[in-house]
Amino acid sequence: MTDAKQTISDRIQEQMDALTRAERQLALSILENYPASGLGPLAALAKGAHVSVPTVARMVQKLGYKGYSDFQADLREELGAIAKGPIAKHETWAGAAPSEHILNRFTDAVIDNIRNTLAHIDPAEFDAASALVADPSRHLYIVGGRITHTLAEYLFLHLQVIRPHVTHVQSTSNTWPHYLVNAKPGDVFVIFDVRRYENNTLKLAELANARGAKIVLFTDQWRSPVHRMADISLTSQIIVPSAWDSATTTMLLVESMISAVQTLDWEKTKDRMEELEDIFDQTRLFRKFT
Template identity: 80%
Template sequence: MTETAQTISDRIHQMLDDLTRAERQLALSVLENYPASGLGPLAMLARDAEVSVPTVARMVQKLGYKGYPEFQAGLREELKARGKTPIAKHDTWAEAAPSGHILNRFTEAVIDNIRLTLGQIDPASFDQACALIADEAHHLYIVGGRITHTLAEYLFLHMQVIRPDVTHVQSTSNTWPHYLLNAKEGDVFVIFDVRRYENNTLKLAELAHARGARIILMTDQWRSPVHQLATVCLSNRIVVPSAWDSATTIMLLLETMISAVQTLNWSQTKARIEELEDMFDQTKLFRKFT
């Protein structure tokens, strides 16, 4: 299995509507603790999902596998891909790199990521995430990690303009208790967590969830462990011919989300923008050519 291939989770989501009741129950059980749920014996998976062993065998075949061992091998490959370091990712691409120029190869990979991501995102879930972010009755917290803090800052900067009561939670865990102290039931946390998932991010999500906060997770195709706590999980394809993963697809979703939230809150947002522009004029922050 290559990193750009569909994950088993992708396949399950795509075929949910075509499964029998028992198979759907099994599929949801697999997704609940994915991918660990499928790594044990077949009988254990059937027992945990409260379905029969033949039901497991049938669904595995519907997913395109000859049997349960092949299905498990696919899960193990995904686990290996999750934990790859930058050097390992670079070597994977370098070994099978086509002869085309990097500009073309990289662009093709990004376009493929966008196409696959948009093909699997549920519009209703995306709309739900936008509505939660736009809800001014609850405080909005935005959290990034070691690399994704730049994406968090980008979203935070725009949300500061669009709505009040927005906090950018810094990515150092020793400051988190100060932020969480003010978190209330119903507040919203937008959390960014991509592969090489950070233990601190999971701990913050657990603490926020325990306080009754709702979590919107921006993650990759393998899904951060935070997804088990998330109200909405938006998975993005991130693989490109590089030692580093790509943030292009996540940025596309963010900019679309910013546009959607701005529209939902336009009357308030317009007034805030006008007030902000007046401040810019007073401070002469920007040059004017007229």
């Protein structure tokens, strides 16, 4: 890829304001079914977006490519990266592993992920997502996947302290109807979905979207298919020298959101925390040292 730290989707988002009306129409068409949308012939992409062939050629050059074939090569590489399972990812890493200790190499990768994530995230979008999550008039549903359910539960446990009307949606799809039946227009679903994107999560998002719910998505740099219906997508860089992707940067965004949400209405949050501490004292859940 021409920039190992940046996806074509990132490039398109960065260039969006500089695109012509036709080029913007093409960009939105590509993002609609990204990255598969750009894998066909140039003429087919132009026809699908209802633009001319020269429009495709011009926009590809604006994204930093010499031609459509170079653009497609990067798309294929991204698609291959998305599809990799843990064994394939580990073998790719091991062949080029430097001699330094894993603690240093892993930490360096995580720091790079954090820097690149923060360089591309829109603070206004993050603030808007935090405001949606903080709004007590909206019922909040939080759901994760096979791995990301741990992040979902972490967010749920904190927000349950900060505000009322928070539900942790279990990952098994046979329980979803019981949650969705209560979802109203304007309610918020916080969804975690990173590569190998889960079909069950996509279906839940589709059902929530159909009921008029708002969706805040935590995903990776390639973006889950859920992003097509998400109101706000918060993307994280996740590649590290491991058979598994890293959740560190996503956790950073989660903990930053927890901090932002508690600050938006600190007086009410403080009252809830004090009430909760009183209940803890009554139940003797935690040890007291004074």
